[in-house]
Amino acid sequence: MLSEVRFDGVHKIFGAETAVEDLNLTVNAGEFLVLVGPSGCGKTTTLRMLAGLERPSYGRILIGDKLVNNVSPRFRDVAMVFQSYALYPHMNVYDNLAFGMRARGASKDLVAQRVKETADVLGLGKLLKRRPSELSGGQRQRVALGRALIRQPQVFLMDEPLSNLDAGLRVQMRAELSRLHQRFRVTTVYVTHDQVEAMTMGDRIAVMNNGRLQQVDAPETLYDNPANVFVAGFIGSPRMNFVPGRLASSDGRTSVAFLGITTPLGTGSRLTAGASDGEVTVGIRPEDLMWRPAAGPDCTLTLSADVDVVEPMGHEAYVTALCAGETVTSRFPPRSGVRPQERVDLALNPARLHLFDAQSGITILQRPPAAGAETLRSVGEARTNDSAGGRSERHGQPEARRVPSRTEEIS
């Protein structure tokens, strides 16, 4: 039973504060949508409205074809995993799992059968007699997940379910959640503030900030073509470098000047808005800003910079440097031997630049569709993995434990 979820002009206003503003969002049937943003951006409020714990101030929320604005949580046929798990402390695991089915009047035999199935899926078989206080964090997490799974609801809601786990367990559960979703294909809305979770788990990612939806796209699209400065800065770690720049046009070609250099826009790229002259914000991802000796032939631009801090990560190093008065972060190979105060040459592929309107922060550069992929391949060894994989690696997770992300399967 796959249902789509639709937010139609939804607002949520608490007193003088607007938590969610004019949200229009469709979660496709069977999709894993990640709602991501900094704390207080309205993502949890959105989820709670979908669960029925909050009522939207304006707008409509639909699950399937059914308008649910005034439907109590009880009758929405959604299941939710809470950040705190919210297990019933006075019941054992069996009763925790069975509670929802019993509340819906399922027969004893059916309950027993489904509890067994669910416990098997999650490896809880030996723990059924235990109370939540006798479980480890990861086991509690599984019980919370099982309580949602057992009901076979139309929609899964997850509110930062992994944030209370330690790092190792978090990676493991991330994989497990992805596996479960691939197996059951239930429409899922997953709230997190962790962009790694968003990138690795989501079919699509919806980025929110200040109660407003910023962009909804597949992880790679979001990463390669962020709609505005906020999305560009939020997705990707370390954060994208932003430096002031200036557009100028001569002979019908537009070029951009920044960090003391000037470069024409890549062939096929075109400006979507604004005049061709004016202030812009130039965005450069740290992995696009490389050490000259390690850079490929596409990196035609060279910048001179003074190293400030070197952060070795083992398989690579991040170097913060001062370049034409701006602090920029760049990715170096490991053991480059570069030291603070040293002057280095940085290399940059002009096709990888991001341009944003300096005032509104909205992207003004439209790249040819293939440009991103081409660059990916040409950079070669630096970016062997898909973007999601490359990133999770950077966070120090062993490759073997990683979730096979959807991109890898496709490619």
Added chain:
Amino acid sequence: MSAVQARPLAGDKLIVVPYRKVSAAAMATNLVLILLGCFFLLPMLWMVFASIDSNPDWAIRIPSPTLANFADVLGRADALSSFRSSLILAGTTTVLTTLLALLSAYPLSRMHIPFKRPFMLVILFASGLPVSMLVVPVYQMYVYLGWLDSLYTTALFLAASSLPFAIWLMKNFIDAVPVELEHAAAIDGASTFRILREVVLPLTVPGTAVTAIYTFINAWGAFIIPFVLTYSPDNQPGPVEIYNFMGSHGLFKFGDLAVFSLLFSVPVIVLYLFMSRYFSGAFNFGGAVK
């Protein structure tokens, strides 16, 4: 003080006990506490000794043991009927107070109510009012209503006077039950009634027990309200009876007084021990929310 010692306890549980360091400050603290304890314990010691002394008086001394005092008190009809009265009075008060406190504390804890904070402060203020202040107008009211000299109507006023504090107590206990559990149950498809019965009530049992026991102990020892509102000998609860022991015939029967006081404090001591267990161990929502 990093040294710890692992002591095996019942079953497989290990309890880690840090070594104690005896410092001058700790000794001084203990000395003061022992001194204060003596102040409270000496009267009780007198009570115990006098109860089994064949010829007790004001002094605390090693008794010449006898059970005559016990036989004497247990043979007195008024002593036994005062136990019955106290039981009715405190029992009725406890049931009324606990039930009403639970019902009013739940919405106060969970729902958005306008002016909730000022309302709670008024309740707190009311719980601090001395009842003796109210005794005269209440007496007049009871005369007017024809409610005097009944244990049940007296319990009504006792319940009213203990209710404010009980509501505060209950509200805090319900506050401690994570509201997310109720949300989870609602999303799980449970009705409001089912949520209350299967999630909220089981988790507030310790709090309800503490409120009930606290109310019972207070009502058990209440003196001035029953003293004013009841008069027939059959309706005199224990504390009033003790007063009668002391002043009835111009002479003190120390032995009887001590025995009665001793017997009368037994329920309180038992309940207190029971409550302290609840206070220390029962508030465990472990595993509910991280």
